[in-house]
Amino acid sequence: MSYKIENTRYERRIMCLAIPARIVELEADRAVVDAMGNCFRAKTTLLPEAKLGDLVLVHAGFEISVVDEEEAKKTWHLIAEVNNFKETQDKVSG
Amino acid sequence: MLERIYKAQLLCDTACKTLGRQINIMEVCGTHTVSIFRNGIRSTLPKRLKLLSGPGCPVCVTDTGFIDTVLQLAGRDDCLIATYGDMIRVPGKGGSLETKQPSDNVRIVLSSEDALQLARDNPQKTVVFVAVGFETTAPATAVAVKEAAAGSVDNFCILSGHKLVVPAMRALLAEKNHNIDAFLCPGHVSVIIGYGAFAGIVERFSRPCVVAGFEPMQIIEGLGEICRQLAEGIAELKSIYTAVVTEQGNTTAQKIIDECFEPADGCWRGLGRIEKSALKLKDGFSQFDALKRFDITETQGEDISGCRCGEVLCGLIDPPECDLFGESCTPQAPVGPCMVSSEGACAAWFKYGRGRKVKRKN
Numbered sequence: 001m002s003y004k005i006e007n008t009r010y011e012r013r014i015m016c017l018a019i020p021a022r023i024v025e026l027e028a029d030r031a032v033v034d035a036m037g038n039c040f041r042a043k044t045t046l047l048p049e050a051k052l053g054d055l056v057l058v059h060a061g062f063e064i065s066v067v068d069e070e071e072a073k074k075t076w077h078l079i080a081e082v083n084n085f086k087e088t089q090d091k092v093s094g
Numbered sequence: 095m096l097e098r099i100y101k102a103q104l105l106c107d108t109a110c111k112t113l114g115r116q117i118n119i120m121e122v123c124g125t126h127t128v129s130i131f132r133n134g135i136r137s138t139l140p141k142r143l144k145l146l147s148g149p150g151c152p153v154c155v156t157d158t159g160f161i162d163t164v165l166q167l168a169g170r171d172d173c174l175i176a177t178y179g180d181m182i183r184v185p186g187k188g189g190s191l192e193t194k195q196p197s198d199n200v201r202i203v204l205s206s207e208d209a210l211q212l213a214r215d216n217p218q219k220t221v222v223f224v225a226v227g228f229e230t231t232a233p234a235t236a237v238a239v240k241e242a243a244a245g246s247v248d249n250f251c252i253l254s255g256h257k258l259v260v261p262a263m264r265a266l267l268a269e270k271n272h273n274i275d276a277f278l279c280p281g282h283v284s285v286i287i288g289y290g291a292f293a294g295i296v297e298r299f300s301r302p303c304v305v306a307g308f309e310p311m312q313i314i315e316g317l318g319e320i321c322r323q324l325a326e327g328i329a330e331l332k333s334i335y336t337a338v339v340t341e342q343g344n345t346t347a348q349k350i351i352d353e354c355f356e357p358a359d360g361c362w363r364g365l366g367r368i369e370k371s372a373l374k375l376k377d378g379f380s381q382f383d384a385l386k387r388f389d390i391t392e393t394q395g396e397d398i399s400g401c402r403c404g405e406v407l408c409g410l411i412d413p414p415e416c417d418l419f420g421e422s423c424t425p426q427a428p429v430g431p432c433m434v435s436s437e438g439a440c441a442a443w444f445k446y447g448r449g450r451k452v453k454r455k456n
Contacts, residue, residue: 043237045350047344068337
């Protein structure tokens with residue numbers, strides 16, 4: 001794998017918010033996706049039509065839907081905000 | 095953009111005037127809850143339009159009995175618990191995974207695939223994957239179970255706490271004292287189940303159901319659409335999250351859920367037992383069912399003394415009305431699940447200071 005895989009913090013929670021990401025590597029049903037510069041593994045089992053270069057929604061390690069660029073940007077923006085919320089809460093939580 | 099906000103506000107105003115009473119709209123998605131607070135959406139709405147945070151956070155609705163079962167398994171030397179990160183602080187009757195068990199037996203995973211890999215890497219232990227989440231997450235668990243079956247990973251099993259959104263919404267409306275006028279339906283759950291899944295609620299209970307995305311404009315316009323319907327005295331099913339939600343949803347994911355799971359009665363925190371509201375593994379996969387493997391009967395847990403998360407989840411009270419809120423229950427030391435999860439209604443109220451202010455007045 002040429003991409004550095006990170007365990008992004010966006011994936012740690014089980015909320016029903018899926019994360020938009022671009023498929024940057026694809027081998028059989030195993031993909032590497034890039035969300036806001038973070039690369040992580042995601043499987044295409046639930047979205048067999050996914051192709052290399054597609055923007056997809058990823059949830060709990062699986063791609064669940066194809067998404068367009070404009071929608072992806074909106075959600076990235078929102079995730080950044082929600083993470084800001086979470087980080088503040090973590091600080092409060094100590 | 096402003097024009098669109100004004101238009102939605104006007105629709106909300108008109109509905110409040112037409113009905114001449116308070117309007118209660120419930121959002122059934124934790125991410126909606128957070129976005130509503132984060133973007134100050136309440137401040138843009140008429141005072142008589144009230145937003146209720148429903149049972150839309152998978153962590154919050156998990157029954158204490160389920161947590162106690164997880165704790166019981168975590169106490170066994172031959173088990174390794176694989177769980178999503180936000181479950182470890184959720185309190186059951188006997189504490190939480192964080193406070194109760196040696197951390198050696200508990201591993202945080204990011205997906206069901208990681209849990210399966212954990213099982214492959216630790217053949218001497220039985221890996222129990224704590225499978226929680228709504229329909230968005232259930233297919234991921236199903237894929238892991240199918241792979242475990244195909245690859246004969248015999249030391250892998252799941253404790254299914256998967257819940258279904260629609261039966262819970264029906265249960266809320268079936269209660270006599272409910273005060274719900276309409277639902278703002280979850281966005282990414284709908285990616286899987288399709289917005290058509292809410293049709294039954296609209297028909298049976300005559301409540302508007304509108305699927306919206308998570309960005310502020312989507313939420314405001316979703317509320318506007320609901321208010322338009324309420325003012326006109328109609329109830330319709332509509333999705334304004336057309337970018338990713340279709341009427342049928344992701345049929346591949348639905349098929350995989352159906353292959354592995356069947357609906358079963360489930361215990362929800364605060365809502366109690368709801369018919370066919372949970373997913374349990376089908377008989378063909380029973381060897382991967384932790385309850386069967388360890389011969390455990392899951393019982394409905396008792397509510398934690400003084401905690402009113404159940405009433406919060408049903409939209410009957412706002413978090414500050416609970417005596418524990420902000421006093422003995424805070425994000426540092428949560429008593430109830432709605433304070434644990436960052437998506438929980440109590441955590442959101444606390445974080446944005448609304449509750450604290452009300453509390454001081456008392």
